[in-house]
Amino acid sequence: MARRGTRLAVDRTVPGLILKIGAYPLHHGGVGAIRSLGRLGVPMYAVTEDRFTPAAVSRYLSGRFVWPTTGREEPERLVAGLLRIGRRIGRPTVLIPTDEEAAVLVAEHAEALAGAFLFPQVPPGLPRRLASKQGLHALCAEHGVPSPAAAFPASYADVEAFARRARFPVVAKNREAFVRRTRPAVAGTTRIGGPGQLLDLARDWGPRPGVILQEYLPREQAEDWIVHACFAPGGAPLALFTGVKVRSWPPHAGMTACAFVVDNPGLAQRTARFAARIGFAGIADLDWRFDRRDGQYKLLDFNPRMGAQFRLFENAAGVDVLRALHLDLTGRAVPGGAQPAGHRFVVENVDLPALFAYRGGRRTPHTPVRATGTELAWFAGDDPLPFLAMLARSVGPGARHLRELRRAGRRARTEAPPRQGEGPK
CATH class of the missing domain: 3.30.470.20 (ATP-grasp fold, B domain)
Known part of the structure; x- marks a missing residue:
C-alpha cells in the first residue's frame, strides 16, 4: 500500500x-x-x-x-x-x-x-x-567513532601471527567492496571458530589476503x-x-x-x-x-x-x-x-x-x-x-527460462552501452 x-x-x-x-x-x-x-x-x-x-x-x-x-x-x-x-x-x-x-x-x-x-x-x-572495510576502520579511528577491533593481514605469516594472539571466534570479511573485479576471499561475512579453521581458510587467500579479520560481537x-x-x-x-x-x-x-x-x-x-x-x-x-x-x-x-x-x-x-x-x-x-x-x-x-x-x-x-x-x-x-516478476525469477520453469534469456542478452551485449532501441518506451 x-x-x-x-x-x-x-x-x-x-x-x-x-x-x-x-x-x-x-x-x-x-x-x-x-x-x-x-x-x-x-x-x-x-x-x-x-x-x-x-x-x-x-x-x-x-x-x-x-x-x-x-x-x-x-x-x-x-x-x-x-x-x-x-x-x-x-x-x-x-x-x-x-x-x-x-x-x-x-x-x-x-x-x-x-x-x-x-x-x-x-x-x-x-x-x-x-565502501572499504579498511578505509572505514581508519575513518572511525581518526574521528573517535567506536568500531569492532580489526586486523588487516598482508601475508599468510600475518594470519599465523593473528591466529596465535586472537580471541576466537572472529569474523572474516572481504576488505574491499569491489570483489567482483577479483576473486573474493570469502563469500560473505564468515564466522571463524578457532585458529585451525582460520589457517585452513587462509591457505586459499593467496600471498596478499584481501580480508579483514574482525572482532566477533556475540x-x-x-x-x-x-x-x-x-x-x-x-x-x-x-x-x-x-x-x-x-x-x-x-x-x-x-x-x-x-x-x-x-x-x-x-x-x-x-x-x-x-x-x-x-x-x-x-x-x-x-x-x-x-x-x-x-x-x-x-x-x-x-x-x-x-x-x-x-x-x-x-x-x-x-x-x-x-x-x-x-x-x-x-x-x-x-x-x-x-x-x-x-x-x-x-x-x-x-x-x-x-x-x-x-x-x-x-x-x-x-x-x-x-x-x-x-x-x-x-x-x-x-x-x-x-512481485510477480520476482516470483517468476525465484522459482519454477519460469525462472530457468528468464535466466536463459538473460544469459543470451549478456552474450550479445557484454560491456556494451545501451543501444538506441533499448531506451525509454
Missing part, C-alpha cells in the same frame, strides 16, 4: 535514474525507489539487466535501459555509457546509485557527469574509503541497529531515521529480512556528527551494533548510497531519504517530521526462510510487540507486476 507523501511539492520536471553496476536483478531497493518517486509523479528510469527484472516491469517506470554490467568494466566505459543514457533522457536527471561501485563511479567522475545529472557533491575519494550480547539518512553538503541531516534489524538472510550476517522503526535519538546524533566530520553528503545506509558488554555502539558499515530497505522509513510529512534527496537537489524545502515508531519492513522472499532459521531464538531487544504498520518490499496493490 502506498504511504503518505502524495502532497509533497516535488519538481515533476526532473526525472530520476536508478543506476546499478553488476548483476543483481532481484533488488527490492530499486523497485522501492521507482515507486517512491514515481508515486509523486516524478518520471523514473532505470538501468536493468534485462527486460524481465522486477524493476523493469513497474508501472511507475517511464523507461528502462537494458545494460548488463559486471563491475569489471573500465570506469571510462561506464561513464561513456551513462552519458549516453543522459542524452537519451534529454534533461538533467537525479542519479540514484544502488551499489558501492555506482556511488564511487559518480563521486570520482563528478565533473564529467555533472552536465547531464544531479547528485550530491562529496570529496571524490570519500565513497571509496567508506548476538546474545549485541543489538543490530540501522540508520538511513540523507545529508546536505556539510553533513546537516535532511532526513534521519533509526531502526532495529530483527532478521537477516543469510541468518545473522546478510541483508535485512525484517526490521522495525525504533527511535534512538542518541544514535541519530552520533551518525550526524560523524557525517559532518567526514564531509559526507547524500544518502547513506549505516549498520551499527550495540555491544552490551561495554555499552558502545560500534559502526560496522557506512554504505554511501541508498539502502535496499530504505522504504522502512518515512516521516510524518511523507519524506523518505530518496524524496529528501530529490527535493534538495531540485531546490525545494525538505519537510521535517517524526518517524512512525513501530512500523515494520518485510522482504517477503527472504523473510520466510529467515523465520525458520530464527525460530526459537531470543527476541531482539526494542522490537515492538505489535507492528503499527507493514511495508512489504515486493508486493504493492498499485504496482503488482514486480
Whole structure:
C-alpha cells in the first residue's frame, strides 16, 4: 500500500535514474525507489539487466535501459555509457546509485557527469574509503567513532601471527567492496571458530589476503541497529531515521529480512556528527551494533548510497531519504517530521526462510510487540507486476527460462552501452 507523501511539492520536471553496476536483478531497493518517486509523479528510469527484472516491469517506470554490467568494466566505459543514457533522457536527471561501485563511479567522475545529472557533491575519494572495510576502520579511528577491533593481514605469516594472539571466534570479511573485479576471499561475512579453521581458510587467500579479520560481537550480547539518512553538503541531516534489524538472510550476517522503526535519538546524533566530520553528503545506509558488554555502539558499515530497505522509513510529512534527496537537489524545502515508531519492513522472499532459521531464538531487544504498520518490499496493490516478476525469477520453469534469456542478452551485449532501441518506451 502506498504511504503518505502524495502532497509533497516535488519538481515533476526532473526525472530520476536508478543506476546499478553488476548483476543483481532481484533488488527490492530499486523497485522501492521507482515507486517512491514515481508515486509523486516524478518520471523514473532505470538501468536493468534485462527486460524481465522486477524493476523493469513497474508501472511507475517511464523507461528502462537494458545494460548488463559486471563491475569489471573500465570506469571510462561506464561513464561513456551513462552519458549516453543522459542524452537519451534529454534533461538533467537525479542519479540514484544502488551499489558501492555506482556511488564511487559518480563521486570520482563528478565533473564529467555533472552536465547531464544531479547528485550530491562529496570529496571524490570519500565513497571509496567508506565502501572499504579498511578505509572505514581508519575513518572511525581518526574521528573517535567506536568500531569492532580489526586486523588487516598482508601475508599468510600475518594470519599465523593473528591466529596465535586472537580471541576466537572472529569474523572474516572481504576488505574491499569491489570483489567482483577479483576473486573474493570469502563469500560473505564468515564466522571463524578457532585458529585451525582460520589457517585452513587462509591457505586459499593467496600471498596478499584481501580480508579483514574482525572482532566477533556475540548476538546474545549485541543489538543490530540501522540508520538511513540523507545529508546536505556539510553533513546537516535532511532526513534521519533509526531502526532495529530483527532478521537477516543469510541468518545473522546478510541483508535485512525484517526490521522495525525504533527511535534512538542518541544514535541519530552520533551518525550526524560523524557525517559532518567526514564531509559526507547524500544518502547513506549505516549498520551499527550495540555491544552490551561495554555499552558502545560500534559502526560496522557506512554504505554511501541508498539502502535496499530504505522504504522502512518515512516521516510524518511523507519524506523518505530518496524524496529528501530529490527535493534538495531540485531546490525545494525538505519537510521535517517524526518517524512512525513501530512500523515494520518485510522482504517477503527472504523473510520466510529467515523465520525458520530464527525460530526459537531470543527476541531482539526494542522490537515492538505489535507492528503499527507493514511495508512489504515486493508486493504493492498499485504496482503488482514486480512481485510477480520476482516470483517468476525465484522459482519454477519460469525462472530457468528468464535466466536463459538473460544469459543470451549478456552474450550479445557484454560491456556494451545501451543501444538506441533499448531506451525509454
